[in-house]
Amino acid sequence: MASTADYSVLQCIALTKVFKDFWGRAKVLAVDKLDLEVHPGEIFGLLGPNGSGKSTTIKILLGLLYPTSGSARVFGRSPSDTAVKARIGFMPEESYLYRFLNARETLDYYGRLFKLDRHERRRRTEQLIEMVGLKRAAHRQVGTYSKGMARRIGLAQALINDPDLLILDEPTTGLDPVGTRQIKDVIDTLGSRGKTVVLCSHLLGDVEDVCDRVAIMYGGKRQAIGSVEELLQRRDVTQITTRELDSKTINAVKELVAKSGGEVLAVEHPTDRLESLFLRVVGAAQREKIETSGAESTVGVSSFLAGRTGPESGITLVESLVQAGKEPANAAPAPAPTTSPVEPSVRKDVLTSLTGTSAPSKPAEPVGPVEVKLPEPDRNVLNRLLKPRDDEPSS
Amino acid sequence: MTYDENRFFFIMLGFGLFMGLVTLIYVIKQAFGRTGGEVGGWEIRGAPARIFAIARTTLAEGMRAKVGAGFVGIILVAIPIFYFTAEGDGTIKGRVQMFLSYSMGFASFVIGVLTVLFSCRSLSVEIASKQIFGIASKPVPRWQIVAGKWMGVMSLNVALLTIATVAAYAGTQGIIRQFKSNLAHELETYGGLTPEQSAKTVAALEDVRGIGRQGIQSPVIDAFAKALGRTEEQVTELLLRLPEGTRMNLRRFDELRRHVIACRAAVKAEIPDLTQEVRAQYEKLRQSGDIPEGWTESKLLQNLRAxxxxxxxxxxxxxxxxxxxxxxxxxxxxxxxxxxxxxxxxxxxxxxxxxxxxxxxxxxxxxxxxxxxxxxxxxxxxxxxxxxxxxxxxxxxxxxxxxxxxxxxxxxxxxxxxxxxxxxxxxxxxxxxxxxxxxSFEEGVLQTAISTLIPVACLASFGVCASTFLTFPVGTLVVMTLFIISSSMGFVADALAATKEYAGANMTLEWELRKMTVDTIGWALAIGDLDPVSQLIEGRAVGWAAIMTNTLIFVLLKGAVVFGLAVLIIRRREMAAVIV
The missing domain is CATH 2.60.120 (Jelly Rolls)
Known part of the structure; x- marks a missing residue:
């Protein structure tokens, strides 16, 4: 996904930010000579404990703070340049919204700030509201929303301009697993469309799932940077995942490993991830049309974000709700995909069926249940299985 | 110099200069104290749409929040109370004048207070609650944010003033209608007229023409005579049968039509050029050596001219x-x-x-x-x-x-x-x-409403400017003080002018300083010079020329300077700054 390019979307050179007291005395060194570069199409994670300077860095990159020294560039220009902000979507760490506006008014307002025409504003507003599952609460004032619902509308406002660069500051804070999954879907989708995403979080699991590259900050300084694979790879352990094996086969494998001088450390059945279980349960409740006054659980992204246009796009969101929690055992074969080659993949199973049924050439027909994908095996392990290890002779 | 005799004046002058200097340094520090600042953002294309969007949201917040609704409620409760309680001198003219004075005066005061509160919170609260992140991270030049906030405040003012003006106008018409209804009833009861005749007679009040006079020369009698097909003597006899209060009110109503429910221009007598005469007197005094000791030329000339x-x-x-x-x-x-x-x-x-x-x-x-x-x-x-x-x-x-x-x-x-x-x-x-x-009277009411808005627009600029670098309570305190002083500028100016006159003959520097101080404060703070409500109750037109002039002074000059300062500060301001 990450691609090397001639220029950087984000660039910090010796970026330093010092907060001062009323009398101008330096009190807090929030960011200390930070060097950072984010390339186009990259999903970049900025990690660090509280107070490590992540949010300050992001605020400098948004022009909300000015650097004390060093420089920051966004799309090759100063972050304080108003024009550059047209390409940025920003979801702040908390949803600082206008309490007295409802969801539609909120998105319409932000759409106006991006000079979107009325038709486009309306289209995107409706799609985003549907995407974040606030259709039923769209008429309610944002001030009455729960924290999670406010986060959802916060996400929606960040996407109203279909940004080239999406900056997410602690995006999953306050969100339920469905919302968290949705954020990840959005990140995946935008990434697959060549957009750049900068994710700032201390929830390492979220970052690990979606990021191509991460930087770890502490004390305002960059402590580590690299691809997720590079940073997480454990070269001293090998993991093989197979279909269920009987004890005889396992013993044979153990013997084989022992013969080759290795050691089997553990043999166990992998457990499902809690996130997948949660999505299945909520999906089942959704299918049974259980009423909720809160956010509806949607999975999928708005068609304009996925690069689709046309009136069919709204259907896909609703359908994806049903598909999200379907048990694999009951899964019927998905309709033959008619996806265009440029169609990005959010979750391949869902999106394949979505695009297949919603193509303008086909009448809208009910989409059959789609199998929810089980958690994927560790890609690092797969890679290592497919590729010879560096320390082994190639066969 | 007589420092010992005027110690208080010089101490206060020094204190004022010191405070002014501190404020100036603070503002400059806010504006230029940090590196960085907004780059570009001066394009006009798309500006109206964004400004309008920000204004609309500000207005929506204002109306839906308790503040806006509360002020609307206050006006809608107060004006009916004035309708029922305003009596004036007991005549129809006095009642209408008092009602108009109370309702429009109260509305302009309430709108002034609302402007202070709403403009002072416009940006400061958004910055404190970090809502500003939502706008400042979007491609919205900061001057457009300031303009949008100002326009939002003014939109709320316009909405409120429209409600108040319509209510005041309706109330005025209601008082007149009530008077006519009572008159018709009394013409039937005491004058023995049929309902049709009394209705015709009352309607004839609007057809009275000619110079207004008292007694039997009143043109009201002529109009009634024509309406009833009777002679002036018969009408006089009819009117004499009415209660004294009603006859008085008939006269007052005619005055009301001519002098209050009207829109009139006023011209003053030409004052001759007294310069030569004054200069000749000055030269005469100078040559004779009779100029009082310590008097400057300007002070002497001013006195001679007066x-x-x-x-x-x-x-x-x-x-x-x-x-x-x-x-x-x-x-x-x-x-x-x-x-x-x-x-x-x-x-x-x-x-x-x-x-x-x-x-x-x-x-x-x-x-x-x-x-x-x-x-x-x-x-x-x-x-x-x-x-x-x-x-x-x-x-x-x-x-x-x-x-x-x-x-x-x-x-x-x-x-x-x-x-x-x-x-x-x-x-x-x-x-x-x-x-x-x-x-027409309606035109006069419209001019009054517009004239009420002009100083408020200037005040809103001050409030929005204060909200760019002061917190809501501090900004409100500062701008509310300004509002109160400027509202009572007539009184303050008189008091200051009195102190100016009080200066002794030999206190040249002090006299000049006083004059300069009074003139400066008077010019800078006077945002209520028009007093359109007083004009309205005297049936005077504020005049479109005066409206244009005052718009130029208060909005395009004073307001724009303050607006420019606000833009300068906010372009430099870090929206996510943390003071530690």
Whole structure:
């Protein structure tokens, strides 16, 4: 996904930010000579404990703070340049919204700030509201929303301009697993469309799932940077995942490993991830049309974000709700995909069926249940299985 | 110099200068103290849409929040209370004037307070609650944020003022309708008229034409006679059967129509150029060495001019001291139905006792004066001589035919009172004016509403500017103080002017400093000079020219300077700054 390019979307050179007291005395060194570069199409994670300077860095990159020294560039220009902000979507760490506006008014307002025409504003507003599952609460004032619902509308406002660069500051804070999954879907989708995403979080699991590259900050300084694979790879352990094996086969494998001088450390059945279980349960409740006054659980992204246009796009969101929690055992074969080659993949199973049924050439027909994908095996392990290890002779 | 004698003045002056310097340094520090700042953002394309969007959201917040709704509620409760409680002097004219004065005055005060609160919170609260991140991270130049907030505040003001103005206008019409209804009832009860006749008679009130006079000369009688098909004597007899209060109100209603429910322009007498006369006196004093010690040239010239103007405005008794003034203004419309009048105030010191002259009683505190309207050599010249009350404003109607072909009006005056009392009129201010109708009452109300908004627009600029670098409570305190001072600027200016006059003859520097201070404060803080409500209750048009001038001064000059300062600060300001 990450691609090397001639220029950087984000660039910090010796970026330093010092907060001062009323009398101008330096009190807090929030960011200390930070060097950072984010390339186009990259999903970049900025990690660090509280107070490590992540949010300050992001605020400098948004022009909300000015650097004390060093420089920051966004799309090759100063972050304080108003024009550059047209390409940025920003979801702040908390949803600082206008309490007295409802969801539609909120998105319409932000759409106006991006000079979107009325038709486009309306289209995107409706799609985003549907995407974040606030259709039923769209008429309610944002001030009455729960924290999670406010986060959802916060996400929606960040996407109203279909940004080239999406900056997410602690995006999953306050969100339920469905919302968290949705954020990840959005990140995946935008990434697959060549957009750049900068994710700032201390929830390492979220970052690990979606990021191509991460930087770890502490004390305002960059402590580590690299691809997720590079940073997480454990070269001293090998993991093989197979279909269920009987004890005889396992013993044979153990013997084989022992013969080759290795050691089997553990043999166990992998457990499902809690996130997948949660999505299945909520999906089942959704299918049974259980009423909720809160956010509806949607999975999928708005068609304009996925690069689709046309009136069919709204259907896909609703359908994806049903598909999200379907048990694999009951899964019927998905309709033959008619996806265009440029169609990005959010979750391949869902999106394949979505695009297949919603193509303008086909009448809208009910989409059959789609199998929810089980958690994927560790890609690092797969890679290592497919590729010879560096320390082994190639066969 | 006399520092010891004026220690308090110099201490206060020093304190004021110090505070001004501190404020200036703080503002400059806020504006330029940090590296960085917004880059670009001066494009106009798309600006109106964004400004409108921000304004709309600000307005929506204002209306939906308790603040906006609360202020609307206050106005909607207060105006009906004024409707039922405003009595004035007990006449229909007094009631309408008091109702208009209370309702529009209260509305403008409430709107002023709302402006202070709403503008001071506009950006400061958004910055404190970090809502500003949502706008500042979008491609919105910061000047557009400031403009949007200002426009949002003004939109709320316009909405509120519209509600108040419509309510005040409706209330005025309600009082008049109620008066007419009562009159119709009394014409039936006491005058023995049928309901149709009384309705016709009441309707005829709107058709009264000609110069308003009292008693049997009143044009109301003529209008009633035509409506009822009766003679003037019969109508007089009919009116005499009505209660005294009703007859008084009939007269007052006619006055109301002419002098309040109207939109009139006012022109003042031309003041001659006194420069040469004053300069000659100064030279004479200088040559004779009679200039008081320590007096500067400017102070002496100012005093000499005031004395010369006083002589020009003072009319000693006797026909030999008669004066003639020329009034020039926008050319008034001439015609039989056009109502014109002079409004004057005869300033006479002390008590004037009653006196009998040739069998006629001259009442106390009146002066027998002679007024001539128009060129005495022309056939359309008219004159009148009557005793007029002193030390209070009086309106005397005059024929519009006396206006010269070039639009100028000659007014002659003689103090013919046998009690030998000198009289003066403040010609430089409103001591003598010619008033003539230029439009409808509705136009006058509209001009009043617009004029109310002009200083408020300036105040909103101050509030929004304060909200760019001050917290909501501090900003409110500062701008509310400014609002209160400027609202009472007339009083403050008088007080300051009095202290200016108090300065002794030999305190040159102090006198100059006082003058400079008073003039500066007066100019900078005066945001309520127009006083449109007073104009409205006197049936005066604020005038589109005055509106344009004041818009230029308050909005495009003072307001724009403050707006520019706000933009300068906010472009430099870090929206996510943390003071540790």
């Amino acid at each position: 004395a010369a103007l006083g002589r020009f405005c003072t009319i000693p008794p006797g026909p030999q001291n008669a004066r003639q003034w020329t009034f020039k203004g926008p050319k008034p419309i001439k015609g039989k139905d056009v109502i014109m009048s002079i409004r004057f105030k005869l300033d006479a010191p002390g008590y004037v006792p009653p006196q009998e002259v040739r069998g006629e009683q001259l009442p106390e505190n009146t002066l027998l004066c002679f007024w001539g309207f128009g060129d005495p050599t022309k056939p359309n010249y008219a004159e009148t001589a009557e005793p007029y009350p002193i030390n209070q404003f009086f309106e005397l109607e005059m024929p519009s035919e006396c206006v010269g072909d070039d639009g100028s009006i000659l007014i002659s005056f003689a103090n013919a009172d046998p009690r030998r009392q000198s009289v003066s009129m403040d010609l430089a201010n409103k001591g003598l004016e010619v008033l003539y109708h230029t439009g």
